[in-house]
Amino acid sequence: MKKGDVTCPRCGAGFRRLELASGSGSKGEYRCPVCETTLEQFDGDTLVAYRLTIQPSIRGLKTG
Template sequence: MRLSDVTCSECGAGFRRLELWSLAGQKGEYRCPACNSSVEVFDGTKLIAYRLTIEPSVRSIVKAMRG
């Protein structure tokens, strides 16, 4: 098991990332719930979970929405 902190490069939201090597996950992608940008793409070899720990600033959300 590995715990790490991850920050969205677009809006600055912070996440706690949990990676379990003992369980298989699903192929897919985790997208930031605040700005919808891709944070990580999964290959399914291990279980990965995210939890929002630091909300993004309002200014960065507006900027991400305007594109």
């Protein structure tokens, strides 16, 4: 199992990323649930899970 931290470049939300090489996942992508920015695309070879650990910055969500 691999563990790591990922930060959304758009809103600043923080995530814990877990990857299990022993399990097979599905093809697709993971998007930030706050701002919909794509954080990773999956090829399905491993099982990957994300968990929100740091709330996003309000400043990062403002446009203009």
